[in-house]
Amino acid sequence: MYFVFKGDDLAVIFAIVFGFLWGAAIFNMDRYIVSSINKSASTNKQILQATPRILLAIMIGMVISRPIELKIFDKEIKERLKVSYLNGQRAKIDTLNKAFEKKYQVEFGRLNQQKATRDSLEKGIKADRQKLNFEIFGNKTTETSGVMGYGPYAKRKEAEIAQRTAELDSLKANINKSESFVDKRKEFDGLFTEKLYTKKQLDSLSDIAGFADRNWALGQLKFNVDGTRDNNTAIAVTFIGLLFIFFECLPVFVKLMSARGPYDYAIADGDEVSIYHSKKDKDFHLEVADNIHETRVDSESSKKKEIIKGKAYRDLEKYDWDSEG
Numbered sequence: 001m002y003f004v005f006k007g008d009d010l011a012v013i014f015a016i017v018f019g020f021l022w023g024a025a026i027f028n029m030d031r032y033i034v035s036s037i038n039k040s041a042s043t044n045k046q047i048l049q050a051t052p053r054i055l056l057a058i059m060i061g062m063v064i065s066r067p068i069e070l071k072i073f074d075k076e077i078k079e080r081l082k083v084s085y086l087n088g089q090r091a092k093i094d095t096l097n098k099a100f101e102k103k104y105q106v107e108f109g110r111l112n113q114q115k116a117t118r119d120s121l122e123k124g125i126k127a128d129r130q131k132l133n134f135e136i137f138g139n140k141t142t143e144t145s146g147v148m149g150y151g152p153y154a155k156r157k158e159a160e161i162a163q164r165t166a167e168l169d170s171l172k173a174n175i176n177k178s179e180s181f182v183d184k185r186k187e188f189d190g191l192f193t194e195k196l197y198t199k200k201q202l203d204s205l206s207d208i209a210g211f212a213d214r215n216w217a218l219g220q221l222k223f224n225v226d227g228t229r230d231n232n233t234a235i236a237v238t239f240i241g242l243l244f245i246f247f248e249c250l251p252v253f254v255k256l257m258s259a260r261g262p263y264d265y266a267i268a269d270g271d272e273v274s275i276y277h278s279k280k281d282k283d284f285h286l287e288v289a290d291n292i293h294e295t296r297v298d299s300e301s302s303k304k305k306e307i308i309k310g311k312a313y314r315d316l317e318k319y320d321w322d323s324e325g
Helices: 011-036 043-072 074-103 105-136 152-189 199-207 211-220 231-257 262-318
Strands: none
Touching: 011 043, 011 231, 043 074, 043 211, 043 231, 074 105, 074 199, 074 211, 105 152
């Protein structure tokens, strides 16, 4: 109950009040069901009488054991929630980026092409600079003369490098403009506001996680990160639930396994006496009804006769005898 009302200022008071009401309800229900099992009946009938309580005990055991399991595995649940929240945020960012790239597919295609051209130019300029150095310092290759000095080939190669460097600078400026445009669109679409959670944020989210998230995380503890089943945790969670289910079923099982005792005889005798009294009361009322039936019939018949006679006398008094002549 405290777990249910956790977070409220009056959680302790609510837990005590509702816990008392819940305990009283379960106690009285158990007492009624257990006491109503007729030990004089056959075994099958006793089991049939106890079946509703056993089914209810299974449900109650599952409901009660879940908060206990959540509390026992609280640390593991928080860690699993942190991983889930982080993966969820990462997936959200990836989804936003993919949607953004799809939305500005043309711009990204042009930007990628410009970057590829830039990389090619930089690679070519680097190679030309190496060739120029070989020519100046007299290193013999298939494209250099091997004569040290700043000759015509070196001057021509240096001019080519300067021209390609100017092209590279212009291309870099265009790339910067394209990247600036993309960044502004990202800011407008809110991509910069979506960031991975920090450790402090993950701790806060796991602390305020609701029952649904915690219950989901508890179910996920039965599996390792790679998707394989964690038998140790799964068995622990299962046995905690079975323990509470067995505890709830225990009163019924004890009643079914126990022999017929003095209390059962007293209950059976009391039922037999009550049934006998009920039958005798029935016989009494039937006999009384039979005895008074004739009297009621005679009385009602006499009353009806007198009414008819009285009505006939009144009609005679009102009759016009002169009209007969």
